Amino acid sequence: MSSRLTRTSALTVAAVCGSALLITTAVTASGQTADDARIHDIQGNTRVSPLDGKRVTDVPGVVTAVRGFGKAQGFWLQDPKPDDDPATSEGIFVFTGEETPDVEAGDSIRISGDVTEYYPGGEEAGGQSVTQLTGAEWKAASKKKQALPKATALTADSVPDAYVPDGKGDDGDIESLKLQPDKYALDLYESLEGMRAGVKDAPVTGPTTEYDELWVTADPDEHPTPRGGTLYGDYDQQNGARMKVSSLLPQKENPFPKANVGDALTGTTSGPVDYDNFGGYTLRATTMGKLKDNKLEREKTAKPGKGELSVATYNVENLSPASEAAKFDRLSEALVDNLASPDIVALEEVQDDSGPDDDGTVSAGKTLDKLTAAIEKAGGPSYETREIDPENNADGGQPGGNIRVAFLFNPDRVKFADRKGGDATTPVKVGDDDGKPKLSANPGRISPDESAWKETRKPLAGEFTFGGRQVFVVANHFSSKGGDKPMEGRTQPPVRESEKQRTEQAKLVNSFAKEVESVDKDATIIAAGDFNDFPFSPSLDAMRKGGVFSSPMDKLPAGERYGYVFNGNSQVLDHAVTSPGTGAVKYDIVHINSEFYDQASDHDPTVIRLKP
Incomplete structure (x- = not known):
């Protein structure tokens, strides 16, 4: 309160x-x-x-x-x-x-x-x-029942294109500003706070959550994606026509619709306009439109061609032996069928063997063994795994879970340059082995002693060979956006305090790649994972600084650059950036999770294919 x-x-x-x-x-x-x-x-x-x-x-x-x-x-x-x-x-x-x-x-x-x-x-x-x-x-x-006031229609014409004014003073507070509902979307919603409002034939841009909420848009032409979503393509593309919908109707008689992105609520959805801390302005529906299922399908990536190496990144969202068997089945089936059994996979959010139990366990062998067994059962390769156990409760995430990044690789396709692996606190070094880069430990952690990695996951560097050529892969999971001011909050523009730490993390990965390139300027280096940030963010700028890395995702059509849906906005958090020596890259974000109410993870995986 x-x-x-x-x-x-x-x-x-x-x-x-x-x-x-x-x-x-x-x-x-x-x-x-x-x-x-x-x-x-x-x-x-x-x-x-x-x-x-x-x-x-x-x-x-x-x-x-x-x-x-x-x-x-x-x-x-x-x-x-x-x-x-x-x-x-x-x-x-x-x-x-x-x-x-x-x-x-x-x-x-x-x-x-x-x-x-x-x-x-x-x-x-x-x-x-x-x-x-x-x-x-x-x-x-x-004593006589009264007719309810007519619901204000939210439409492409009535919702302003501009999102919100800049706030006053050093803190950017907008509370004292006179509302301009004809000029700013958030001002319009505030001017309707507590009033009946509604949308008609509204496209769904954020799937139904476990809390029986979904997101719709009053303007389907506002930065649309090819699959029916709304793209968050820059800090000033907030997409003010988005609106969260929850229900005040008795759920036994009126079960909440199970909707995917691209579906629609036909007819009228209306109710009072409210505000909460999980997405801002919300229609508390007393009238719910009928769900139109537009049959969104999960994607499949192409198999690698002759001489092509495939590398994927996949956030498996707090995976542990305590996870339901169905989750392992769905993840493994996706890796085999939708991702075409990548040669190397950088995994994020692999928990320890006791999962969320805070009992001092840090090993994740059982977690990874259960996943690789499920993959083989699904018809996939017999993956091997490599990872480094973190110090207990030192890397953030769910308390007791000890999430970390890890590698899967297909030993029939790629070789892991086995030498003694590193530990949780020792930085990996790059040596010169007769003109070839050589990691001091394989795998090894990048600068784990640096303050930029405090209470967050440390990146894992791995040295592989494919077709006789070295390939360096860095698995990443940067710190979260926790503590940032919300997009729809009273501080405008929002303060994104967490960007500072991720920017410092990106600089360290960039520096590691520079060390590799100082030995071999044509080295193949791939940094992949959940960077928890946008392509247009300072942290991605820091990652690409000096041309050490580039983003092959930029070659995708703009509307296809997303793999995560948050508050009805389709956006990018996961990346695979490559060094100049990597050469041409085919990039694919495989939409199998983020747009669907029945998710195996809240992230879509990314697969790249290249010829080293």
Whole structure:
């Protein structure tokens, strides 16, 4: 809860007037009241109520929806007689805590309560606030059910192309700025906070999650992908027509649709506009469109041609022996059928043998053995594995899981230059073996003692040979975006604090590649993995600095450059960058997970093919 949220000292409940409910509480500590206010007066024309901290009395409105579950129950109220200012919302949420409100949609009531600003996830998380009434008491204003106010249509024409204004001051705060709903998408949604809004025949751009949420767009022409998504192609392409959808309907009678990207909710999906800390503005649907399944298919990559080496990267999302058998089956089938059994695979998020149990285990032999056995059962090669166990709880990720990067390789196709491997803390060195680069340990960790790798995964360098030629592969999993301000938050432009650490990590991988190239300027070096950052980010710029690496993904059509879907935006987090000596590369992001509600991982794998 926000520090601004008024705490009440007492709560009693008594039934009155049939379906109406009277909730009596102590008044605010300040004793302030605001008479004759309507909802638009409470909401005001900025993001924070001008009556924040005051008590309002006898505010009229019609109940439009009820949230009757969990610890944040309440209902939405809307004034059917709006003012003429499009910046002031006519709707508001009434928070009743764990008390189920005894009201129904269509009830006409008059309400008194304390005006508060609630920050989902806490004020420090950087999200916007929800103006609401707490400590409320209400009474029926009419025994007759009222028609609900018409839902505001969200369309390609009504949602502005511009996303949000820049904030004021050093912290970029937008809370005090007057809303301009005709100019900025987030201002439009804020001006509709608590009001009924809707989309019609809305394409799905983010698949149904385990929490029964999905993302749609009001503008299918806004940076579309060929498979029906919305592309996040730069920091200023936020795609403001996206909107999250959850449901207020009884799930037994109205199960939430299981949707993939490219599907659509036909008809109208409407409900009050809310805001939460997992994606921002949300339609809490009281009317849900019918799912149209557009039959999105999982992709398959081409098999390598004669003399071609195939290298893949795949984030297997916290894989351990504790993972369900079906997950191992799906990962292995994908590696064999969809990825055409790559010669080398850089894996990310391989957990230790006890998985999430925080018991001091660091080895991952059982995890990898279970995966390679499943691959062989699926008709794939008998992969060998190489990895280095981390120090316990030193590399971030799920506590106790000890995630790390690891290699799979097909010994019938490539050879691993076996020599003593490194350990968790010893940096790998690049030596000169009669004009050929040679790793001091194989595999070895790149600069694990550097502060850039604190509490995150260290990159693993491996030396292979294919057709008699050396190939150096670096498996990576850079630090997460945790701690960054949200795209839809109140700090604009958002502060991306985590970029600093990833940029330093990229510099270290770049320096390692320079060492290899100093021995052999034509060396084949591939750095692949989950870089947790975008192609246009400072960390990828640092990775490519000096021409040490390039991004062959750039040769793909722009609309196909994505392998991860977050909040309805199709984007890139996984990369495979190559040295000049690598030569021509065929690049393929194989869409099998991120666009689908039934995922084996939240990442799509990437496969490259080359002739060293």
